[in-house]
Amino acid sequence: MLKTPPMTITEKILAAHSGKKWVSPGELLDVRLDLALGNDITAPLAIQAFKEIGLKRVFHRDRVVLVCDHFTPAKDIPSAEQCKILREFAKAYRLTHFYEMGECGIEHALLPEKGLVLPGEVIIGADSHTCTYGALGAFSTGVGSTDLGAAMATGRLWLKVPESLKLVYRGKLNPWVSGKDLILFTIGAIGVDGALYQAMEFCGEAIQTLPMASRLTMANMAIEAGGKNGIIEPDEITLRFVKPRAKKPYKIYRSDREAKYADVREYDVSKIHPQVALPHIPSNVKDVREVGKIEIDQVVIGSCTNGHLDDLRVAAKILKGRKIAPSIRLIVIPATQEIYHQALKEGLFEIFLAADAVISPPTCGPCLGGYMGVLAGGERALATTNRNFRGRMGHVESEVYLSSPAVAAASAIKGRICHPEEVVKKKGFQGSRIQGAK
């Protein structure tokens, strides 16, 4: 019998979901989906598309997830109307998973937390950061509303098998360096279309020591390099996160050693220090020590990228016993209600409030210039979010810089972008040491 040629983890998952033993890059597949996701911006159009197909039910009522997170709690009447469309659809089609307010949160933090996305699955979502779930060893990618509408109806979607780009991170992380710094560094190195249409496979000993939160951050920003998906092979850290949450069986896939890659890039992380992406593109990345004196007006710690409990813990560690600069507005946004609750229980809110931060309920809000902290003309923000396009956080003449929560918290204290070491003089902690990620 002929042996199946070697495959990457991405290829194996796609093969398994299209009834094939073997697939290769470029092949068009009709893929079976485990989950389809929409939010208050993208789902209204998807629901319209779904209704146009003319089916009486969604493909599986447990496998269509709707989350109101972008402009919620509703920022204005049109936003409230959008949420109403989702709510009524979820009710009419008896969806098991409709989330808003009480047990809600930002979709890409919420779904892993609730165990709705698991290793080995194929997930599509009408949100570009759906690639986040690759951190769990799933194939997960963003699509538009029409694709979501079709997926809700059929449970299937055409996908082209992507080439894989292997990104190997070797060495030991420097103090205050997290997954955010690794992914910013990578985007800086390969560009915003450096992985266009490709699967970004993150591996190497530095990745193996990264806690779940940092891994989610890295996979989350694969789209910022043009990637179709980001993916990390499941290991002990993954299983520790997944096991208590999973309510259905899942499968672990790993890349074959001889699998083919479009390219392999290796990075020595001991040379990577905290990174900052300067306006107006996520690839405009510099070492924080080289950005010069950049004064800021606002700092945002949150988003699907960096609103995890670990992120809030790091920020609290730096902010503890300190006050932010008088000129700074600091907004802290826990990504989900569970993270919010846990942060409260751990006393993190005491630290944030004493530092003069404002704490927002979970929302995408300011990340995309929605609300809850939009910028005026000429203002400058440092954010732990994922995009710094022109006008992303508000006025077209405003500026967004991207960084890790550690750099953001330290910069809020100094009033200018700085290395956390400038605030916490003694030896910092290592990103990899923080465990218990949400």
Added chain:
Amino acid sequence: MKIEGRIWKFGSDVDTDAIISARYLNQSDPKELAKHVMEDERPGFFKEVRTGDILLAEKNFGCGSSREHAPLALKAAGISCIIAKSFARIFYRNGLNIGLPLLESEEASKVIQDGDRVRVNLTTGEIFDLTQKRKFFAKPIPAFMQDLIRDGGLIPHLRKRELKKKE
């Protein structure tokens, strides 16, 4: 299918926030979205663009968010086709899914100038610059996607399939 129109030229990495800012995403009416299309990138664009006009860009057009509101707004503003060196993948899917033809041609993206009149043959992928009298060929659209476009997008395509099943 043939298209002819004026060229509106843009640069590299035009993101979906630039195409339609999130501040307008609290609703999804294509006609309303069209009023703000490219507003920050090229003020006054909506007032000047005419039905049938063609958008030209360099690499990675439509990067960033998955908002289908971006191709919808362009289409509703009258854009009949987009030619670029390359497209961000979600935008590419979205464009074809809503029946907005997207063509990839590095040479056309370089040579064709803002304001040129261009004729595009979608079946053959031929792009003819009437102003410069030059011809380019776009990468062929995969056969299966041509089916989608012929049916008017993914939803009409699926509806047709469902109807066939019923017969």
